[in-house]
Amino acid sequence: MAEIQGSYDDLFTAVPGVLAALLNAGDAGGSVAVFVDGEPVVDVWGGCADADRTIPWQRDTITGVWSVTKTMTALCALVLADRGQLDLDAPVARYWPEFATAGKDRVLVRHLLAHTAGLPHWDGPVEELYDWPSATARLAAQAPLWEPGAAAGYHSLTQGYLVGEVVRRITGRSVGEFFADEVAGPLGADFRIGLSAEHDHRVALAVPPPSHDEDYLASAPGATAAPATGTGIRVRDGNSVAWRRAQIPAAGGFGNARSVALVQSVMACGGTVRGVRLLSQAGCDRAWEEQFCGEDRVLGMPMRYGLGYGLFGNTYGWGGWGGSMVMIEPDARMVVAYVTNQMREPGHDNRGLEVVMAAYDGITALRS
Incomplete structure (x- = not known):
């Protein structure tokens, strides 16, 4: 039986x-956290941080969470909107004049956040992702x-540069710098967009599915294969030093x-966590505003x-390639996060859902 480290409330034993x-079942390693009212009721980890199963996953082990990062970038935009510095209904070109070409003068900021731009x-080439001016110019x-x-x-990749450049034009700081500051x-949260060398020793590199190697190509959440258009991202790209150093x-x-x-508890708790206020309740509620419903x-x-x-029923959040995910349940003031370095075979990954369902067992008991 795998040994699990950390702590948890007895109601959340599942x-x-x-x-x-x-x-x-064969996963290398991972961590799970459930926060209620901005405090952990589950904070556990286990397994190994490497594919050879020689390095134990520690309390401070970190790994790439892929598209879960989108929720962090979105939060930056929502903070600016709540402060009145960003108008979500404004054309992107108001903040980024060079963007108003080839029909993009009609792209609004909210379109960037809703995948409707x-x-x-x-x-472009993968290497260009590591050069912010080149990526945004493209x-x-x-x-x-x-x-x-x-x-x-x-x-999948473009949203971060699009939203991030708007953040940069408004604040004069990169999205990674704004998020950190x-x-x-x-909040005292151990999450970074753009990782410096001092943290490399803590990184659990991504482990491809058993039937694949590091040339395994990225696919979006819910997809069974890599997209047919655009440049493919491989596991080896995400495991590279260049990827870690860049702001993607x-x-x-x-x-x-x-x-x-911890970070997404801001959204679950009306904008304030542990006495730190980042958003108003209205600012949090913006995330709930449906922008699109239909076939992607x-x-x-x-x-x-x-x-x-x-948006998923009465919850919202997102998952990343490889299995990591975050789910926010404002009614229960709860956030569930699952982070792993182990990828599963395409189309066969319900791990995040299993974690969420177990957390609901706990919140039901907590309410009774």
Whole structure:
């Protein structure tokens, strides 16, 4: 039986049980956190931080969470909107004048957050992702694939640069710097967009599915294969030093379940966590505003998008390639986060859902 480290409330015993079962089933390592009212009722970890199973997963182990990073970038935009510095209904070109080419003068800021801007694919080389001016210049020159706001297609890599450049134009800081200064720093959260060398020793590199190697190509949540268009991202790209050093705000964040749950507790708790106020209640509620409901042109499945988050019934959040996920349940003031370095076979990954269901068992008991 896998050994699980950390602590948890007795009412939430099922949650570490799920993590143990996943490790017993062959996963390398991972961490799970459940926060209620901004405080942990589950904070556990286990397994190994390397594919050879020689390095134990520690309390401060971090790993790439892929598209869970989008929720962190979205939070930065929502903070600016709440402060009155960002108008979500404004054209992107108000803040980024060079963007108003090839029909993009009609792209609004809210379109960027809702995957409806019409710029879903990264068409440049992978190496260009590591150069912010080049990446944003490429996107500024592109024409949208559809009338902005009229359809949705998952912006798996591009969303972070689009939103991040708006943040940079307003604040004069990169999105990674803004997140560190205004979100992670005040909360004391161990999450970073752009990882410096001093943290490399804590990183658990991504482990591809058993039937694949490090050339395994990325696919979006819910998809069974890599997208047919755009540049493919491989596991080896995400495991590279260049990826860690760069700011890739849609897919390049590093953290653990504790830090993900702590940051997103801001959304679950009306904007204030542990005495730190980042948003008003109205600012949090913006994330819930449905921007799109229908077939996603990239994912090929029905989706509901809010502002920077996917909407799922009375919850919202997002998952990342490889299995990591975060779920926010405002009614219960609860956040569930699962972070892992172990990828599963395409189309066969329900781990995040298993963790969430176990957390609901606990919250039901807590309420009774």
